[in-house]
Amino acid sequence: MEEQLDPFSLVADELSLIGNRLRAMVVAEVPKLASAAEYFFKVGVEGKRFRPTILLLMATALNMPVPRSPPDVAVGTLSTELRTRQQCIAEITEMIHVASLLHDDVLDDAETRRGVRSLNFAMGNKLAVLSGDFLLSRACVALASLKNTEVVSLLAKVVEHLVTGETMQMTTSQDQRLSMEYYMQKTYYKTASLISNSCKAIAVLGGHTAEVAMLAYDYGKNLGLAFQLIDDVLDFTGTSASLGKGPLSDIRHGIITAPILFAIEEFPELRYVVDQGFDKPAHVESALHYLGRSHGIQRTKELAAKHASLACAAIDSLPKSDNEDVLRSRRALLELSHRVITRTK
Template identity: 40%
Template sequence: MTSVTSLFSPVDHDLTILSANLKELVGAQHPILSAAAEHLFGAGGKRLRPAIVLLVSRGTMLNQDITPRHRRLAEITEMIHTASLVHDDVVDESEIRRNVATVNSLFGNRIAVLAGDFLFAQSSWYLANLDNLEVVKLLSEVIRDFAEGEIRQGLNRFDTSLSLEAYLEKSYFKTASLMANSAKAAGVLSGVSDAIANDLYNYGRHLGLSFQIVDDILDFTASSEVLGKPAGSDLISGNLTAPALYAMEESPYLATLIEREFSEEGDIEEAIALVNQGNGIERSRELAAHHSQQAIESLQNLKPSDCHQALMDLADYILTRMY
């Protein structure tokens, strides 16, 4: 099976430069913030979001090299993403992520919140220094969307009346907004037409939604070792995702279990079994495939290149994570 890192081969060297730069960019004066940054960026990760920015940058600058502003945008994108994860882990009281201890479990909630704030502040400062108002607006919207998504998720815990549309909107705020707006921003820095910039936005939007839906499927179908967090953790915390929403349509009793917040012995196990037994997983796979296909179609006006092909292959690859 194709690995995600092999898909990034056209920007391998760019990602190596990015990893080296990230630790320098967040070089905080305070040793604890420095230690938190070292922990976050030393852990690696797939660098999916900056890779998308770099692939779009090279795919829209075919006859010339990408600029330092393209590189800085990729770095800002990873900083914003990482800041959001730090805050997410505090809100969710998570102790591990990608099988690595979270900042809040190592340093405490207070330092974790400050570390997340610091990363958002640093990314905003570097963003302003790109001196491109449209790009500033696009990425500032992402930071606002993160907060909106987190608030909505908190308000809708154990809410069995949540619609699929509301779930997708929240998924856009929490995941797809960064991919959509950073892909468009890379095109803006390359000087593409408004039509191509909007295509790039739609690519990131649909890719992000497909990615999130697949993640939500894996929460039910993958092991704790693969997930890097406990299986079924979204449902247990009252975060209702596509598989559970579809399953409730088939098994109304699932709604009863959710509404009483799994207060009785065996409730959680029964709820997870109901999701896995019905068509909720399969319908969610179809939804993810739909958004993956929409992402690919959004790229039809981009000129052919290795980076263009990698972006399309990435949309297909996301679906293979389900199996």
Template identity: 55%
Template sequence: MDPFALVQDEVSIVSERLCQSIVSNVPALEQAAEYFFRPGVRGKRLRPTLLLLMSSALSDQQPAPELLLPDHRPPHERPQEQRRRQQRIAEIAELIHVASLLHDDVLDDAETRRGISSLNAQSGNKLAILAGDFLLARASVTLASLQNTEIVELLSRVLEHLVAGEVMQMSAAPEQLTSMAYYLDKTFYKTASLMANSSRAVAILGEQQPEVSDLAWQYGRHLGLAFQIVDDLLDILGSSKQLGKPALNDMRAGLATAPVLLAAEEQPGLISLIRRKFKGGSDVQYALEMVQASNGIQRAKELAAQHAQLAAQQIEALPASSSPHALAAREALINITHRVLVRSK
């Protein structure tokens, strides 16, 4: 089963609305904002896919055919249909995600993203930051249109978490740099919070009970953690061509991720390198050799698999349904937990 195929048409609707929402009467701003929304560099749309699948997993009714057609209403107009409101959450999540990429690339001084030059490398830091701000502003307009204070609070918390996670990364004390608990908290804020809180949002819009919304949140949390740990592994194991960005980028940026932190429990020599953020001339190479000589990579794979399994268990714990539509979506959400573990980029 291809989980992406199950909601492919609906994701296309969301993608079309995303392109409509970033129109501006300032050509330079519009060109910058659409940088990662162009064909070929859009990514897999993981977040819209999992949110639309979650919407289906919590509904016995298949969306009416007219809800699978393009929606040309302006972002500030509140849709009356429940499924359209859930589609708006998918739209908002992708806008927030891409905005965070633009901002991260500036903070990390990144030169490539998704196999092409990063926007900051192409057009400068100022325009990249402003383009990210513009996407967040557009997301805020769509969010306000839902006229639901609980949803506004959830998605606003995501923005707070993105900032908090970045500051945690920048300001960590020496003992925090080597703390696995600190790393997991930071990873939740930077990656998993968006998946968790947007998953809860579609459950709330689907008028689910709090315990079901909690399961949706836990699914997003564990999937997000698994996703990022695999990303950390790929940074060590993958090639620059595979990743669409430089390999070993994390250590070169002074960051110790899951496989490195787990390796440090066996290789004490890593601790001093981590605490000086790999600034010595050969620190990255020495660190890589110590990681490879340890069980850090294997333990990180096991940790990612543990979180993926916990994500799948949340779907299995959803209230029983006999709807083929809901069951297919649940199977797809579980399938995504497996795919996250075997991705190569």
């Protein structure tokens, strides 16, 4: 029986270091902009730091002999310098993530985020948009300091994907709205691209082979997809207190997610309800009625579990190692993929 691993506590010290650095990085000349930019980096509101945790664990999980390690550098200095650079990826990822949340909340007219008032409600849409832009610019400066063109292009692509995914969500035709393929593509852009490309960047900075970098990418991609699919389930089954947003927020915004798409396959008449829109409570009730009779929730959970097991398979395919820290971090990454699909909030 293996010890129960808490992935977050394994990197707790580094997470607080990264938290402090993030707060220092978002200081701005204009006080109003600074207080807006640090809104979600404040202690207590910073969330679980899910993405930085994955990236730090990935950095350790890949901490194995590198094929082209410079022979003349003492291993000690190399590894600490590399670790600092990999921590920088975690900081950049978190800034991009928070910037996208600030922008999304404006687009969605959201009133709360992480259980507190959303920035757009606290300070207005204009400042919220500018704060998101400011965070992205800080992320760019940090990215440039790494002086690695492949890493820069990986994370620049992420920002493009976030915009693409959000635009896909806003500008769907009726057929696209009801296409599972379109929905998964949008989900990759909006949720999974950030974590998959950041994981890949961790491997690239570590000088790993293309194969290892691809396994890191596959882990992040599948974990991200599983995470979002469970989010979609919780939107129907969770309570607003545990989610930090009102339940049914997607459907009320007219966003059709996996549970409804699966339900339509079983009850084609649900498509007519969806086409009517969800402005009227009766339409929401009707959709929930069909969803309840269908296997939509169950099938979404099964799809999430499939992606979680693909994430685990990527970790299991990494080159063998007998280093205890490496093995512990790999177990923690497996544990995270389990937590993603069993979480209730």
